[in-house]
Amino acid sequence: MTVILPVELRTKEKSNKGEQSREFISAVVYGPKYPTTPIRLNRSEFEKTFKITGESTIIELQGLKDPVEVLVKEVVFAPIKGGIMHVDFYALEMGKEMTTDVPLHFINEAPAEKIGAVVSKVMHEVEITCKPNNLPAFIEVDLSLLVNTEDKIHVSEIVCPKGVKINQDANDVVAIAEIIAEEVEPEVTPIAAADVPVEKKGKDEEGVV
Numbered sequence: 001m002t003v004i005l006p007v008e009l010r011t012k013e014k015s016n017k018g019e020q021s022r023e024f025i026s027a028v029v030y031g032p033k034y035p036t037t038p039i040r041l042n043r044s045e046f047e048k049t050f051k052i053t054g055e056s057t058i059i060e061l062q063g064l065k066d067p068v069e070v071l072v073k074e075v076v077f078a079p080i081k082g083g084i085m086h087v088d089f090y091a092l093e094m095g096k097e098m099t100t101d102v103p104l105h106f107i108n109e110a111p112a113e114k115i116g117a118v119v120s121k122v123m124h125e126v127e128i129t130c131k132p133n134n135l136p137a138f139i140e141v142d143l144s145l146l147v148n149t150e151d152k153i154h155v156s157e158i159v160c161p162k163g164v165k166i167n168q169d170a171n172d173v174v175a176i177a178e179i180i181a182e183e184v185e186p187e188v189t190p191i192a193a194a195d196v197p198v199e200k201k202g203k204d205e206e207g208v209v
Contacts, residue, residue: 031091110146112177134163146177
């Protein structure tokens with residue numbers, strides 16, 4: 001899936017106007033075969049796009065000399081007021097393998113939950129290598145593999161889309177069905193007032209007012 005995002009070249013004059021209106025976000029596009037290019041983009045358009053794409057979906061930037069396919073490499077947020085300050089886009093080389101992180105989507109129910117187990121999701125994303133045209137928005141993990149307590153899903157059990165390779169160790173745990181032991185508070189035995197020892201005064205303290 002490729003999402004289209006309109007952009008324009010960023011000049012000093014446009015940067016100042018954008019800062020005054022708060023309508024635009026400054027950004028840069030770069031890559032192994034793409035010259036570093038300062039751009040700006042409409043804030044609301046990018047925020048809407050980023051909610052859909054995240055950092056693992058190809059975006060086609062339109063409005064430059066030629067359209068360019070990119071991934072979001074980094075998003076910088078304002079430390080105090082919040083909001084996006086700057087975006088880095090990485091220009092892809094079509095036909096050449098790339099490495100990036102993609103989120104995991106957990107599907108189906110774990111049968112182990114019916115016997116009291118709790119599913120702990122150890123991983124939420126994985127690093128993959130693939131060509132840009134094979135880049136998935138996410139990779140599914142089937143929780144129905146967790147049948148009994150202490151069952152685990154390993155990286156080796158994830159079914160990848162065609163042309164996608166996961167770089168993590170095949171034995172790494174992705175999810176586990178486990179029994180969570182309840183914490184038992186120790187019983188506190190009440191002490192009668194008569195059983196509390198009374199500190200006796202020494203001879204030197206007797207009679208002292």
